[in-house]
Amino acid sequence: MSVVQAASSLQLCRIMRPDDANIVGNVHGGTILKMIEEAGCIVGTRHCNTQDGDRCMAALVRVEKTEFLFPVFIGEVAHVTAEITYTSTHSLEVQVQVMSENILTGVKKLANKAALWYVPCSLKNVDKIMDVPPIKYASADQEELGRKRYGAQKMERQETKARIEDVVPPPPNPEDPPKGQHTVGFSQSSLIHLVGPSDCTIHNYVHGGVTMKLMDEVAGIVAARHCRTNIVTASVEAINFHRKIIKGCVVTVTGRLTFASNKSMEIEVFVDASSLMEAGKEKYRAVSAFFTYISLDKANKALPVPPLKIDGEEEKRRFEEGNARYLQSKAKRLAEKERQE
Numbered sequence: 001m002s003v004v005q006a007a008s009s010l011q012l013c014r015i016m017r018p019d020d021a022n023i024v025g026n027v028h029g030g031t032i033l034k035m036i037e038e039a040g041c042i043v044g045t046r047h048c049n050t051q052d053g054d055r056c057m058a059a060l061v062r063v064e065k066t067e068f069l070f071p072v073f074i075g076e077v078a079h080v081t082a083e084i085t086y087t088s089t090h091s092l093e094v095q096v097q098v099m100s101e102n103i104l105t106g107v108k109k110l111a112n113k114a115a116l117w118y119v120p121c122s123l124k125n126v127d128k129i130m131d132v133p134p135i136k137y138a139s140a141d142q143e144e145l146g147r148k149r150y151g152a153q154k155m156e157r158q159e160t161k162a163r164i165e166d167v168v169p170p171p172p173n174p175e176d177p178p179k180g181q182h183t184v185g186f187s188q189s190s191l192i193h194l195v196g197p198s199d200c201t202i203h204n205y206v207h208g209g210v211t212m213k214l215m216d217e218v219a220g221i222v223a224a225r226h227c228r229t230n231i232v233t234a235s236v237e238a239i240n241f242h243r244k245i246i247k248g249c250v251v252t253v254t255g256r257l258t259f260a261s262n263k264s265m266e267i268e269v270f271v272d273a274s275s276l277m278e279a280g281k282e283k284y285r286a287v288s289a290f291f292t293y294i295s296l297d298k299a300n301k302a303l304p305v306p307p308l309k310i311d312g313e314e315e316k317r318r319f320e321e322g323n324a325r326y327l328q329s330k331a332k333r334l335a336e337k338e339r340q341e
């Protein structure tokens, strides 16, 4: 991987290899999320260590809603650009862009754009949050826009806090669900993973990118089980990383369908962590998020997906909430399209 560095920005590039692929052969959405997070972590950690005091590591606390605009193919080069765009007292915003480059034809495409928030944690004491050195803004307008984004995410976080505190695990997948009945239980899936050294930062806590890759993997399995066709990640709603996950923990990542439109599926993914060694320590919910998947035919055109069969009041409520998010996101995309025309 090559690295170009400036004070508060960074460029990485890497050729995409077969081990970056999903089963269809394109680059896995989780791999892209992991690259984005790595770039953000480098630029954020470097910036926060430009001051006196404890050395620190930038911990990922939030990823704003992100859309996968174009697939990246194996053999292409991914160019990842990260820049610090706002600093508050204890957190900083990094905006990241991923461009794919076909090195045979020279064609470049914007594959993904994301905004991430980091908090510097001291290496001496991970619970000590360090101050963030302020950046210089190109203009007063830029600073004001950053302040607005900071205020908006802070407000949204208060609203979603209640959801993360719900530690009740989703019910297990019912055995042998009736064939062709596309219920929530039919596609619900989980994976269990032991957090090892290669998943962790130098603090021995899991990298946010590793968690997002696992989440995308589970969401992909749920989507594929529901429609049995080629599926891709279309977008991820804002994710808040509320609790750290330490090396040696066991994480259970569970995905379940909440909503399906004609051509899209929304999957809620939970990451629950528990200590393997310390008996009696409660399982806790570290992260949860909504992933949207679509199914594509061989010409990369969106295919219809089977309707989701809803059972009971809880599933109905989640379906309606998913429908509201779907309508809101569709209206936003349409408005953006009109603005560009």
Ligand code: COA
Residues within 6 Å of the ligand: 059, 060, 061, 062, 088, 089, 090, 091, 117, 119, 127, 129, 153, 154, 157, 205, 206, 207, 208, 211, 240, 241, 242, 243, 244, 245
């Ligand atoms: N998104 C954006 N900013 C966040 C945030 C989130 N989800 N959570 C906390 N912050 C910011 C706050 O705004 C504050 O910054 P400010 O003073 O400039 O406004 C700063 O973090 C400290 O907030 P505070 O309320 O004092 O701390 P906390 O109790 O929220 O804990 C962490 C912060 C980082 C210790 C805690 O959220 C954590 O451990 N998260 C997991 C980090 C991690 O392990 N990441 C990898 C994921 S697998």
